[in-house]
Amino acid sequence: MEQTVYYGNNYANLPEEVRGVFESLNAPRRYRKNQIIYQQYEYADCFYYLKSGRARIYFSSPEGVEKTLTNVERGSILGEAAFFDGMPRVSSAVALCDSLIIPVNEKILTAHFRTDPSFAMTLLNLQARSIRMLSSQVSSITFLQANCRIARLLVQLREPCGDELAVRLTHEEIASIVGVSRVTVSKILNTLRERGVIDTKYRRIIIKDLSALYALADYTEE
Secondary structure (H helix, E strand, O other): OOOOOOOOOOOOOOOHHHHHHHHHHOOOEEEOOOOEEEOOOOOOOEEEEEEEOOEEEEEEOOOOOEEEEEEEOOOEEEOHHHHHHOOOOOOEEEEOOOEEEEEEEHHHHHHHHHHOOOHHHHHHHHHHHHHHHHHHHHHHHHHOOHHHHHHHHHHHHOEEEOOEEEEOOOHHHHHHHHOOOHHHHHHHHHHHHHOOOEEEEOOEEEEOOHHHHHHHOOOOOO
């Protein structure tokens, strides 16, 4: 949500060689739709690489109210913060569809560092990108108008879909991520659709005019 923008989520544009490393570290496990991957407050003995599928990262209040942090796609890393700092997990993750997910524990990671020490720097870079994304989300919610926040979310989470750019989020998911009501999201998306900036389909938003979204998000397109 700032001028350095990544497709999909903050890890989804990893180079293929980096994805290959993660996919070589361990055998994938199959998670069914709605199956919990990890839960808030538990201690982490591993982090996860999403080889295929989708997952939702979310917070839960003591009253059971959930707030989506983000949805992640193929090529994403999840649950790494608690793994590296040794503290309880601050979020939960659930599979949004049938997914193949690779667990990476300390033994596996340490063994790979012995053969490829430079991979440690790759993980540090990924951590920095994750922190940057979270910081910009807090700044966005604090200081920006709702239409700007939604535009920035669409810019950041866009991904290739055939010959188009698309964002695979529902109105409810967008509302949860940017901190506004579903009604507000619907009104803003309807306005953008009427202006020809986007088109809306079932669980998918098609970006028709990326430059207009950049302008609304107060970005300089790169």
